[in-house]
Amino acid sequence: MAFKFITEAMTARLQDGLYRKREVVEAATGPLIQVGGKHYINFSSNDYLGMRRSSVVMQAWADGLAEFGAGSGASPLVTGYTSAHQALEVYLAERLNRDRVLLFNSGFSANQAICQALFGHSNSKAADTIISDKLMHASFIEGAQGVNATLTRFKHNSISHLKTLLAKANTENTLVATEGVFSMDGDQAPLISIVPLIDNHSAWLMVDDAHGFGTLGKTGLGVVEKLDLSQQQIPILMGTFGKAVGTAGAFIAASEELIEYLINFSRHYIYSTAMPAAQAYATLMSLQAKLADERRQILKTRITLFKELARSAGLTLMPSDTAIQPVLIGEPQKALAASERLKNLGLWVSAIRYPTVPKHTDRLRITISASHDERDIQALVDGLQLCLLG
Numbered sequence: 001m002a003f004k005f006i007t008e009a010m011t012a013r014l015q016d017g018l019y020r021k022r023e024v025v026e027a028a029t030g031p032l033i034q035v036g037g038k039h040y041i042n043f044s045s046n047d048y049l050g051m052r053r054s055s056v057v058m059q060a061w062a063d064g065l066a067e068f069g070a071g072s073g074a075s076p077l078v079t080g081y082t083s084a085h086q087a088l089e090v091y092l093a094e095r096l097n098r099d100r101v102l103l104f105n106s107g108f109s110a111n112q113a114i115c116q117a118l119f120g121h122s123n124s125k126a127a128d129t130i131i132s133d134k135l136m137h138a139s140f141i142e143g144a145q146g147v148n149a150t151l152t153r154f155k156h157n158s159i160s161h162l163k164t165l166l167a168k169a170n171t172e173n174t175l176v177a178t179e180g181v182f183s184m185d186g187d188q189a190p191l192i193s194i195v196p197l198i199d200n201h202s203a204w205l206m207v208d209d210a211h212g213f214g215t216l217g218k219t220g221l222g223v224v225e226k227l228d229l230s231q232q233q234i235p236i237l238m239g240t241f242g243k244a245v246g247t248a249g250a251f252i253a254a255s256e257e258l259i260e261y262l263i264n265f266s267r268h269y270i271y272s273t274a275m276p277a278a279q280a281y282a283t284l285m286s287l288q289a290k291l292a293d294e295r296r297q298i299l300k301t302r303i304t305l306f307k308e309l310a311r312s313a314g315l316t317l318m319p320s321d322t323a324i325q326p327v328l329i330g331e332p333q334k335a336l337a338a339s340e341r342l343k344n345l346g347l348w349v350s351a352i353r354y355p356t357v358p359k360h361t362d363r364l365r366i367t368i369s370a371s372h373d374e375r376d377i378q379a380l381v382d383g384l385q386l387c388l389l390g
């Protein structure tokens with residue numbers, strides 16, 4: 001039986017150059033991936049420090065397995081919460097200088113949980129307001145659209161537009177949300193200017209630091225470390241482990257009261273099996289690894305090298321100083337074609353298209369990693385020059 005809406009949606013996707021399909025990665029070593037029997041240098045991974053395959057993290061996961069077994073066996077409120085989960089929470093809370101930390105199975109569910117907890121309860125009103133940056137990640141926007149609140153979005157990183165929306169909001173319960181490092185653009189939110197605005201209006205401020213956590217700050221604790229922002233200034237901090245940390249899962253760091261509230265009322269937390277304890281243990285070992293400090297330094301030099309080489313090759317980059325270095329193409333088919341040409345040169349650079357990014361900003365999303373060596377970066381720039389300017 002065929003459903004008309006499905007056929008129509010899929011036909012439209014195909015016609016618009018927006019059809020998505022997966023590629024099977026057969027093997028990965030260092031910066032290389034194997035797809036369809038061929039090898040490519042991977043410039044489309046969020047494993048910014050190469051921790052995913054580091055012996056510290058893999059050994060820790062194996063040790064954790066031996067101690068705790070494979071799955072956690074239950075949700076955290078039943079019997080799934082172990083000393084490994086607790087150790088990770090306590091470590092993070094201390095390092096981040098927050099009251100408490102709560103673990104989630106993914107950043108997607110953590111973002112949903114925040115929206116649900118603050119606006120999904122019986123007292124929440126349609127007049128309550130969520131004000132988010134226009135380029136906020138889909139997992140947050142989905143969550144914000146699914147609750148009893150009005151979602152408004154300010155122009156990307158625009159303080160004046162945020163001010164206007166805040167003045168209009170004037171509700172009892174307001175949440176302002178932005179990202180430490182924007183996932184598809186690589187630029188950073190002007191938090192130093194945003195923080196004082198929020199104080200004045202007694203609203204919540206939340207930062208999703210999925211891409212800053214592990215990469216920014218002296219010891220990789222992310223944007224709050226880099227800018228020295230306290231819990232009072234950023235009452236809700238979200239970070240993920242699936243990117244620079246090299247494992248999986250996420251956390252929310254907040255006040256004692258808010259974390260206790262989440263433990264009691266967050267459906268995403270209560271009704272989901274806890275992450276495997278071995279995963280929590282491997283995550284903690286990744287966060288404590290000296291290796292990560294060294295690799296953050298290497299990452300910095302690789303980013304600088306990429307920007308220098310790209311500039312002298314005449315490529316136009318976006319205003320990003322982070323590991324995310326997008327090259328704007330503008331149309332989905334063109335972005336796909338550029339990605340294909342790069343593949344022919346052994347360079348894996350995914351095309352990111354609408355609706356992941358706004359219309360006419362389809363792009364190549366390049367990610368630099370500490371596992372790339374200087375020749376990898378040179379090969380990428382040569383390839384980009386050939387495919388985009390040649």
Ligand SMILES: *Cc1c(COP(=O)(O)O)cnc(C)c1O
Pocket residue numbers: 105106107108109111137139179183208210211240241242249250
């Ligand atoms: C990846 C990402 C998420 C989702 O995290 P997962 O752990 O992959 O579910 C949330 N927010 C941002 C900004 C992200 O880049």
